[in-house]
Amino acid sequence: MREIVLAARPQGEPKETDFELRDADEREPGDGEVLVRNVFVSVDPYMRGRMTGIRTYVDGYDVGAPIGGGAVGRVVASRHDGLSEGDWVSSMLGWREGGIVDGGTLRKLDPKLAPPSTALGALGMPGFTAWVGLQEIGQVKEGETIYVSGAAGAVGSAAVQIAKRKGLRVIGSAGSPEKVEWLRSLGAEAFDYRETPAREALADGIDVYFDNVGGEQLEAALNALREFGRVIACGSISRYNDEKPQPGPRNLAFVVTKRLRMQGFIVTDHVARFGDFVREVGPWVGDGTFDARETVLEGLENVPAAFAGLFHGDNTGKMLVRVGPDD
Amino acid sequence: MREIVLAARPQGEPKETDFELRDADEREPGDGEVLVRNVFVSVDPYMRGRMTGIRTYVDGYDVGAPIGGGAVGRVVASRHDGLSEGDWVSSMLGWREGGIVDGGTLRKLDPKLAPPSTALGALGMPGFTAWVGLQEIGQVKEGETIYVSGAAGAVGSAAVQIAKRKGLRVIGSAGSPEKVEWLRSLGAEAFDYRETPAREALADGIDVYFDNVGGEQLEAALNALREFGRVIACGSISRYNDEKPQPGPRNLAFVVTKRLRMQGFIVTDHVARFGDFVREVGPWVGDGTFDARETVLEGLENVPAAFAGLFHGDNTGKMLVRVGPDD
Numbered sequence: 001m002r003e004i005v006l007a008a009r010p011q012g013e014p015k016e017t018d019f020e021l022r023d024a025d026e027r028e029p030g031d032g033e034v035l036v037r038n039v040f041v042s043v044d045p046y047m048r049g050r051m052t053g054i055r056t057y058v059d060g061y062d063v064g065a066p067i068g069g070g071a072v073g074r075v076v077a078s079r080h081d082g083l084s085e086g087d088w089v090s091s092m093l094g095w096r097e098g099g100i101v102d103g104g105t106l107r108k109l110d111p112k113l114a115p116p117s118t119a120l121g122a123l124g125m126p127g128f129t130a131w132v133g134l135q136e137i138g139q140v141k142e143g144e145t146i147y148v149s150g151a152a153g154a155v156g157s158a159a160v161q162i163a164k165r166k167g168l169r170v171i172g173s174a175g176s177p178e179k180v181e182w183l184r185s186l187g188a189e190a191f192d193y194r195e196t197p198a199r200e201a202l203a204d205g206i207d208v209y210f211d212n213v214g215g216e217q218l219e220a221a222l223n224a225l226r227e228f229g230r231v232i233a234c235g236s237i238s239r240y241n242d243e244k245p246q247p248g249p250r251n252l253a254f255v256v257t258k259r260l261r262m263q264g265f266i267v268t269d270h271v272a273r274f275g276d277f278v279r280e281v282g283p284w285v286g287d288g289t290f291d292a293r294e295t296v297l298e299g300l301e302n303v304p305a306a307f308a309g310l311f312h313g314d315n316t317g318k319m320l321v322r323v324g325p326d327d
Numbered sequence: 328m329r330e331i332v333l334a335a336r337p338q339g340e341p342k343e344t345d346f347e348l349r350d351a352d353e354r355e356p357g358d359g360e361v362l363v364r365n366v367f368v369s370v371d372p373y374m375r376g377r378m379t380g381i382r383t384y385v386d387g388y389d390v391g392a393p394i395g396g397g398a399v400g401r402v403v404a405s406r407h408d409g410l411s412e413g414d415w416v417s418s419m420l421g422w423r424e425g426g427i428v429d430g431g432t433l434r435k436l437d438p439k440l441a442p443p444s445t446a447l448g449a450l451g452m453p454g455f456t457a458w459v460g461l462q463e464i465g466q467v468k469e470g471e472t473i474y475v476s477g478a479a480g481a482v483g484s485a486a487v488q489i490a491k492r493k494g495l496r497v498i499g500s501a502g503s504p505e506k507v508e509w510l511r512s513l514g515a516e517a518f519d520y521r522e523t524p525a526r527e528a529l530a531d532g533i534d535v536y537f538d539n540v541g542g543e544q545l546e547a548a549l550n551a552l553r554e555f556g557r558v559i560a561c562g563s564i565s566r567y568n569d570e571k572p573q574p575g576p577r578n579l580a581f582v583v584t585k586r587l588r589m590q591g592f593i594v595t596d597h598v599a600r601f602g603d604f605v606r607e608v609g610p611w612v613g614d615g616t617f618d619a620r621e622t623v624l625e626g627l628e629n630v631p632a633a634f635a636g637l638f639h640g641d642n643t644g645k646m647l648v649r650v651g652p653d654d
Contacts, residue, residue: 049584056584056585057554057584057585057586214579214580218579227384233582233583234583235583236579236580236583239580245577245578245580246577247574247575247576247577248574248575248576248577248578248579249574249575249579250572250573250574250575251572251575252541252545252563252575252576253541253563253566253572254591255560255589255590255591256560256561256562256563256591256592256593257376257383257384257591257593258383258384258591259384259590259591259592259593259596260590260591261588261589261590261591262582262588262589262590263582263586263587263588263589263590264581264582264583264584264585264586264587264588265583265586266583266584266586269586
């Protein structure tokens with residue numbers, strides 16, 4: 001089985017040469033361990049930060065070492081109670097075709113409840129991020145207006161759909177006419193940020209801003225926020241490839257005059273709520289009323305391209321790479 | 328009695344010619360009204376925003392109209408129950424030698440409990456702002472480290488002293504050796520921001536930042552804040568005279584990675600807590616263990632200079648202008 005290692009720390013946009021495909025060491029699973037064959041590998045914007053090697057809330061990746069991250073696959077051989085050959089599991093195996101892990105770190109998936117790949121998207125970290133951001137951080141209320149940037153991404157599209165279900169008016173931005181169309185089908189008012197300045201699209205005012213993008217969108221949102229508005233600071237994908245830190249918004253003074261609350265969060269701090277999240281959102285995904293759209297590339301060798309594509313908006317919904325057959 | 332009107336909207340720093348001294352209309356108090364002679368007039372940084380004429384949380388001042396604001400004085404004649412000649416009162420009469428007001432808008436002061444002028448500082452809006460910011464917004468806890476910028480100002484020096492009483496480690500910055508000395512006498516670790524970069528002074532890390540200043544201090548504080556840190560966004564005096572909005576800090580990404588909460592507030596939203604504040608801080612001011620220092624200029628004609636001086640750090644503690652004798 002092959003794996004991808006970090007060959008060099010990306011400068012600016014991640015390039016193919018920053019990564020290297022190699023054969024992984026193989027061995028038999030020990031006591032309590034499980035051999036997993038990956039079917040889907042996840043690429044997520046937060047991984048860009050780990051490639052800088054600076055420890056933030058999570059360790060940086062080491063040059064020459066494999067790139068850990070979310071993956072979904074099937075058990076090939078198990079020496080862990082409660083997991084058997086053929087089981088679907090989600091793991092942190094990352095960018096590889098499979099490997100051996102401590103069975104205790106795996107989450108068993110029931111493919112009858114929802115497609116297993118959704119454990120990396122709508123029912124995984126991105127969906128949970130949207131749910132935590134809206135409820136715990138933004139404390140959104142029925143009847144409020146929320147603006148979601150990066151709304152056609154994995155987190156954004158979950159935020160749009162959860163906010164709609166909670167009775168909010170939802171405005172979403174994305175970077176293509178097709179994405180805008182999709183967001184409208186989800187019940188959002190949507191605009192293409194390449195065509196329409198956010199300032200214009202948000203002219204009626206908003207109560208909450210779910211920030212996946214940073215930069216100009218944040219500045220426009222600060223202008224549009226009403227008194228006592230909240231910024232759910234989730235990420236700033238427009239900035240992750242910056243080689244130099246860029247200045248912040250010119251209108252932070254609104255934080256005081258409009259009594260805004262801007263709060264950052266990392267979803268892993270909230271794992272205690274994961275069960276509540278799955279109980280609420282799982283049935284929607286299961287019955288198909290929640291659109292868990294995915295953009296799926298094929299083959300481990302295409303993982304770096306899929307990852308780089310996140311920063312160009314190549315994905316609609318969750319970006320995944322299929323690295324093996326379902327069965 | 329004379330009053331000061333806004334002659335022109337200041338461009339950049341407020342100048343003498345932006346204001347005009349004139350004789351006020353005089354009349355007798357009507358039913359329920361009180362004629363008050365001002366003794367102290369308050370100048371406060373937030374008034375700069377009102378001079379732009381843009382409504383934020385409070386109306387802008389009109390050109391040609393008097394400048395409302397805090398004042399403390401004595402009743403000359405009363406047609407309001409519960410107020411008699413000679414009573415000390417605090418009012419929103421603003422930059423004038425006195426005037427007629429609805430008695431219901433006045434707060435009667437007891438000069439035996441604390442010097443009446445403190446109703447404009449330590450026991451008034453600035454002290455209450457510090458108290459609300461620390462408790463309601465920052466939710467500070469014993470043992471935490473707080474950084475207060477503008478620490479020798481009216482709000483800052485109250486924040487320093489209240490935070491010390493609540494068992495925090497307090498770091499304060501100010502703009503002269505004398506102010507630094509004073510802050511040290513209040514129990515703060517203090518530095519002169521003109522001499523020492525905040526980044527250096529805060530190298531050990533902080534849990535909370537009480538921001539009175541904005542700009543570079545905010546950027547340094549974001550660097551220094553620990554995980555789950557809070558920014559009490561109170562004001563940004565370094566920016567109030569900017570003619571063009573300036574870019575924000577280059578390190579706002581820390582809001583996410585360190586899960587920071589930055590929250591603005593306006594003290595008038597919290598009036599319901601004013602009684603609690605006075606009950607807690609009043610005795611400290613009364614017994615002299617809380618240093619309610621004031622910088623006092625003399626004469627109504629010097630109010631514009633006192634106001635302009637706020638932006639040059641001319642004050643230590645609360646800046647006031649005495650416009651009449653005590654009795």
